[in-house]
Amino acid sequence: MKLVTSPLQRLVLYLAGLILNLHSGLAHAHLGGGIDSIEADRKFLKGEIAQNSAQKKAAMTHAQYSVQEMVVDGVPVREYLSNSGVVFGIAWAGRHQVNFTPLLGSYRAEYETAFQAHRARYPLHHGLKSRSISSGNIQVEFGGHMGSMRGHAYVPSLMPPGVIASDIK
Amino acid sequence: MIVSYPGFILIGLLSLSLVGCSASSSVTEELGCKQSALQADPNPGAAASPVSGSNVMALTVNGSQCLSMSDPNSAVGPNSPCASVTVCPPGATSASDSNCQVISGLLVDTGSIGLRVFRSVIQANDTTNGTALFSHLTPVTYRGSTVAECVTYGDGSADWGPVANATVFMGGEAGVATPIQLIDAYYGGSGTNGWSICNSLAGGSSSNVVLDRCPTNIPASAPVSGTGLGYNGILGLGLYPNDSIYGYYYSCAGTSLSSSSGCGSAVSSITLSASQKTLQNPVSLLTDGNNNGLVLELPSVGNIGVSSANGYVVFGVSNQPNNTPTSVTTFPVDSNNSDNGFLQALVTLNGQNLPAFIDSGSTFYNIPLGSSTSGFVDCGGFHDDNSNGWSGFFCPTGDSNTFGSLTFSFLGFSGSHSLSVSLTLGNPMYFYNPLSANVFSDIASVESLAGSLSGSVDLGLPFYLGRNIYHGIYGSSSSLSSGPYWAF
Structure with a gap:
């Protein structure tokens, strides 16, 4: 018996009893956008997804939000959509990092400025295993090691009541 | 400049002035390229018990196998396990064949797979030595086009470059x-x-994340800066036979390994034959039974560190007298490469189960700090600001020159294997001084993902100091176990 489950497995287990409906084909969205937002991004990531033959999509619903999942270059990426229709968080976990910056939407520039500041303080090198980056409106954390990378990004002001950062995983 | 921390204990006498030294206030900055030499009377070195045999490769932590501390362009950071290999054109039968090149200063990394060498250190046409390795390497191709790879690291950096056929000699x-x-x-x-594709995959930012050996190797016009590592490359000797598990591979519109013309505009993601065209773990390719793993042997270094530590990589596990343990506990490692916890084991820390892995390429321990690590706090809490650079590191409770113990049970991924392990951790501001020591067993950084994402316990290079650790590769077996496993 496995002593520990993967983050993905834990997520699936956690949400399994909460699924109200399951359907595919939800449009891609990004942080701060609605479910049908930003066609350009959708096309961009659709291209990424198309490169992965093992892609899958799943949708899960929670009392305060629903979750879309897609696979980008083999890495499951989940988007957290509030009941009012705003994406407030994204999360990923897999064997390598993913190109998540397009999913940051209008917060991307703010994040990248904060990343550069973080890098200036903690320069790039092989030993650092993760980064936790805060800016005015967005929190981004990512890290891991060969074969096991994960991360998430969220906008605290958009999170539904009762939802905490550790829910976004 | 050298920052004198409160209560800083300077071990040894400085033998030269330190004008222009870039030893900085942040340990992370120590890992970059220094601008001038550090010279001091160091603490004595430490050495493992001698091991000999054709299956032995010398390993030094900040010693003779590493790039020199006095090289202004490439000084290596603390806790750097280094080795040298000879890289030859494909088909070479001897390490002394023409056009072979000894590549020193390689990071020995049990947390990754395959040999990666900075293009800038491979000789294109060395008339002095008569070698021209670069022009004799051939590109790995996919449907006639060159292949390049992107590897992403946890800190948001990445490396990018072409894949070449070579013959590699170790020990x-x-x-x-x-x-x-x-x-x-x-x-x-x-x-x-x-590289821009790799740049975005790294997830860090829109620019400045693709690694090179040293900033001074980077053309002024290039959109990459400040990413020196202090290594000539990375020798990945981890628990898997190839790097298909995490490498991104691309085919390029091109036929050469040349920077300028080898990878044209048409770049597409590809899936390569894992057993042939992806980077292979060179240990897995060894003959005479040494292909089932390795032993990494390094000495203890005490609480205040040493200038360097000499040890060995011994190839093979339990197939020769020099790689057969007398008494070890063997820990199976997660071998399900379809889940996210691949190549991890488990520790129990104050009743909390956490994924864990052993990785010589990690500079220090990297451990979630929280309720399960009572007795330790973040060093940053002792100071008004973080200018001392030790924010984000473990300190024993109380701002004093003391050492604390962090005890946990190391478990295999499955089964009933368990071993109590106690780490000694101190406040690095009292003993970390790169002028006298570069090898430390008692420094831990804080895993920053642990707050709202699950963090892992990274048993980095310090864990190897004073332990002979046996590594069993996925798909192979020894008298200890089937791989993947760790045993110590």
């Missing part, structure tokens, strides 16, 4: 034919192809 072993990566941030040039 006294026969050569192994394997693809290697030539790390070359400019392979394919700028624009919307090549």
